[in-house]
Amino acid sequence: MGVSTSVPEAGVAVVTVDFPPVNALPVQGWYDVAGAVRRAGADPAVRCVVLTAAGRGFSAGVDIKEIRRTAGHEALIGANRGCYEAFAAVYECEVPVVAAVHGFCLGGGIGLVGNADAVVASDDATFGLPELDRGALGAATHLARLVPQHLMRALYYTSRTATAAELHAHGSVWRVVPRTELEGAALELAREIAAKDGTLIRLAKAAINGIDPVDVRRSYRFEQGFTFEANLSGVADRVRGTFVPGTDSADAVTTDKEQQA
Incomplete structure (x- = not known):
């Protein structure tokens, strides 16, 4: 359990997230992801990083149970800072990052995947920000990198999810494959990238980040201010207290593991 790194073949490092049962990460988990991705990218022998996850789904976001059992706002602040660092680590990784996504990718998972350089997904993958149903805000910055602006807004306001096939149609997912083929498809793309000269x-990567029209760190930090306002005003607790699970793919995540990325 936790975050591990392996090197299955020359030039490719695989960072795997494993926090059963639904990959809802505790505060330290986000920092662990950030550290693993940054270390892999800094290794001169690595030319591509694959970010993947074990278990039922890619990510259910932040472990709200940890926030609830921690007095004061220490865990909330830690989760927000941890997400900020993990998302930034993916975006700023010195080499391209390929996200390999299966099952649910919610909340903080969108922050990781939205900042990746390429996305490969299994045909059962779903992507979304059910934040408003959970008394939370955040990661619209990253969902906007996966779908067009108006679709992002509709998904955000309704808490609906989009499928891997839908994201593929929008061009943000490179390939959609059966789950059993996900690892191979991600490694195939990583292998092709890793065949390039390491310096080049x-x-x-630096050049492409430099021409990005959105500063993802500043944009997400702006969103986080509203997340804190919702929590400190009591709105977040009120909404979480009245939330009734529906029938969408977010039900794969237990309510005490809700995300608040």
């Missing part, structure tokens, strides 16, 4: 691929 790092320059390419």
Whole structure:
């Protein structure tokens, strides 16, 4: 359990997230993801990083149970800072990051995947920000990197999810494959990227980030201010207290593991 790194073949590092049962990460987990991705990207022998997860789904976001059992706002602040660091680590990784997504990708999972360089998904993958149903806000910055602006807003306001096939149609998912083929498909793309010159691929990553029209760190930090306002005003607790699970893919996540990325 936790975050592990492996090197299955030359030039490719695989960072795996494993926090059963639904990959709802505790505060330290987000920092562990950030550290693993940054270390992998800094390794001169690595030219591509694959970010994947074990278990039922890619990510259910933040472990709200940890926040609830921690007095004061320490865990809330830690979760927000941890998400900020993990999302930034993926975006700023010195080499391209390929996200391999299966099952549910919710809340903080969108922050990780939205900041990746490429996405490969299994045909059962779903993506969304059910934040408003959970008394939370955040990661619209990253969902906007996966779907067009108006679709992002509709998904955000309704808490609906989009399928891997739908994201593929919008061009944000590279390939959609059966779950049993996900690891192979992600490694295939990573292998092709890793075949490039190590110095040149790092320059390419820096150049592409440099021409990005949105500063993802500043944009997400702005969102976080409203997340704190919702919590400190009591709105977040009120909404979480009245939330009734529906019938969408977010039901794969137990209510005490709700995300608040």
